[in-house]
Amino acid sequence: MPSKEIKIPGSLHSDQYESDDRDGHYDGTSDVSDPEEHSGAAAEGGDNNSPSRAAVYDDTTDTDEYQSDLDPGVPRHPEAPTNADAPSAAATRKRRKRGRKQRGADDENGGNDDDEDDYEDASRSSMQAPDELLERAKRLAAKFAARRQWNNAMRQLVRQTALCVLVYGPQHFKYAEAYTELAKGYLDYKGPSFSQQAEEHAEHAKNILLGQQEAFDGAAVDVTGSGLAGSELTRLEFLKVSLVTYHTLGRAQSLLKKFPDAEQSLIKAEKVVQELSKLSIVKFDFLLEAKQKIWTSLAKISAKLNKPMASVSYYEQAIAACEKRYGKGSQELVPLYQGVGATEQSRPEFPNHEKAIEMYLKAHEIATAHAKGEFTEEAAGTARSLATAYAKCGDVAAQASAESYMQECLTACLQLHGPEHQSVCEAQDELAKLLIRADKIDEGARLLQENVKVKAKVHGDFSPQVLDSYRLLGSLWLSQGRLEKALQDLQRAFDIAEVLHGPGCRICRELQPTIDTVLKHPSMEGKQAGYEMKNRPRFNGIVARSSKPATGGSATTTGVFN
Template sequence: MSDEEDTGLGSAGPMMVEVKTRGERPHSHRSRHDESEHYSDDFSEDDHLSDDNDHGHEEEVMTQRSTRRRHSASPAGRKNGQRRIDMTPPDQLLKSTERKAAKYRDNGKSDKSIHELIRCLALSRIVYGSQHWKLAQSHANLAQAYFEQKGYAAQADYHADIGKNIMLNQVTMTTTENEKAEVYSVMFNLYHTQCRALTALKKYPEAEQLLDKCRRTEREFNKFSCVRQRDCDDMKVKTCQASASYKEGNPELVDTALAVAQAYANTGDEDAEGSAETYLNECLSGCLSVHGPHHKKTLEVQDELCRLYIRTDRHNEALPLLRQSITDKCEVYGDYSEQVSDTYKLIASVHLSQGNIEKSLRAYNKCYNIECHVLGKNHKKSKDTERTIDLLMASPGLSNKFVLNKGDKLKQRPKFNAIVNRSQAVGGFKSQN
């Protein structure tokens, strides 16, 4: 099956057959989540990795290791003239090796981590066979490590391509929805890693094709009810970052950086706001260099950045940017435009959050006048703004102190009464006589 035929199941997905079994599933087909719960995280002789600063313990371990090597090399270290053989089952060795690779990676020891991932590749082939999706997962992990930890794009492309061919050219046997979701996750990681590797190798047409497959696989992954929303958001962020590697000054870089920022902002995570701000600033810089200040895309990015400032309670940074964008929007969209009214509404909300009710009322009034002119008084946005103004004007002492316009001043005048008080009329007549 070629790459162009890999969309046979939904989109860009491997061909999967659901297997219904009775009783307990075979050990070799259990998901990684089940395996991680069944086995503990103890590391035998590699526990000392977290104690690198303990020199005494390190010397003791090195002494023990040298002693073991001497025993294994000498006839006394042998039993009946043969070396001692490690009889640990390969599936348990695979789990232990995966944990070692992760621990080396977390400690910044890239070479050792990749060495363990290569061992995982061999053990996966022994445990699952040469055509199982778990073997493709090992290729995906190794490819990702080569690219992210060492920057080896060619090696990453090589292993991702092998894993992709395993997934696409074989019928993948699945038993549960969780396993199906994991298969799509592996497929996405293979596409994503190879896309980044090809982009680094400046093979842009091939990378663009893989990026489309990443998006299709992401959509299929989102359909599973067993996946977490955070996993879906992370996959979306990765999709945007695969597409972010364009030359500086390319207009596509602006759209990509904006999409990445919005994806981070949609996660609802406070830590993601920092990443969103980074991409928005990068996007704004690209807009200014590519389009200039008086462009719709530049103004769109400025609005996104202002909303981020408001969400993070950085109103003093939002206000100058909002005031600056008023002039630019008047030039691009016109003085009476919905974009200008929306900006006045944002300014009013910032003033209101700071307790500056009079400044907020002035901004809301400008917003309302433009909305009535552009949308009409009966439009939902105009009515909402009018209700907000009425609520603010109902504040004690504010109605007498603050008058928005001549129309409001006329409303505050007492109503004219054509009926003259009788007693006043009689008294007036008598006084004249």
């Protein structure tokens, strides 16, 4: 995106807050970012003419509240304030208390773009140089992000980008760094719905870096303006920006489902790490962190591209880097082991269930060890993954293990969230299916019937989750020869599908032949009349044309008898 198209929301005035500079660690994140977008409300307060100050001298205001601030020996007329330009001490305290409450609410809601305590006076900021404003914008972006004020953080990132082109010029790699930070902000602060904007900004940063590549490879030009031409420090800064740029671009392309492009971007990021490892001033921990993140991202992309062998290879490299950084048995290994297990199970031709179970067992052991006897979301997730892996094996011993781990997952979800929660409904459904598969029909059906009531409370009576349960129950009763119960649950599923998707939808077309077949059974003769009465067409007052007129009358052209 050309620099002339940058639009700066608001002024370039800075904030009165001060914070430490950002650290030098690589701040790339995982492929899936799940940030929420927040919006703040306007804070109360303002200048001397604001409503909050004027209300102190309003005739309707209780004057007894401010009487204590006056000289007790001097009589005061209710319509004659002592000083129209200076509020009383009690009024000031009351206004400040309201402001503190409002700022607290703004912090919970994601921040207030117009909070008067977050920006300095315009006259002071207008006298600062662009480089000073740039450093302040960087500090404020980090501070607002730490306070989860996403809108304010994004505003500072936009200001940072605009100021970078003033300070360094449109072809400097620092300008590319600002665009990369803005792209990361869209992914981390705004969410996946802004992946298109993130990709455009990261692409622009990449183009700037490609234009500066020859200068850094030749090491003869001082592109940083710091007098460090050709030094390792100069090249280190350039390579760090390139690393974050390619990784951010790969994340955005992955969220946009451009998996081949994302793979190429991440491979380029991997090559940048190799170049960084040749520099003597790079810390070993920094390299391990960068390698772990890139290999994990490449493993996920390879799995999306149906390359299970490459995915497992990248996961193994990420596990080795994670063990060197955190040690064996660290909690950071849990998602990596689960990733290997999922990849081994998803092999299209020859899924390796034994290897998947081995990886899931390692993840579950680490999760339960760090839980220290308590119920955690992580331990519940690993137990559910183990149950699913055992269920795919097919033998009797594996089936028993699957039921045990799924029961463990259900118990943990009940303890963590209570009976009326989505995770509880999902665990109960999976456990019921395992019981039915093990020929424990009555126990599985009872669990499904109980779960339908919970689903209705959690998702609503007319929801896809309740529809699936009734379809499963109807099929279960039909396989057991309980036609009356089957007809009842199948009809409920039909009604819900009609409400959700409309008459004649695919689910209705699939259910209708089954319902008709059940009604034609000899044991359902008494139920057929009621069903036909319910589904008969609406009454029409116009009689159809008849070729044989009724006795004592003649048929008219309209078909209505005289």
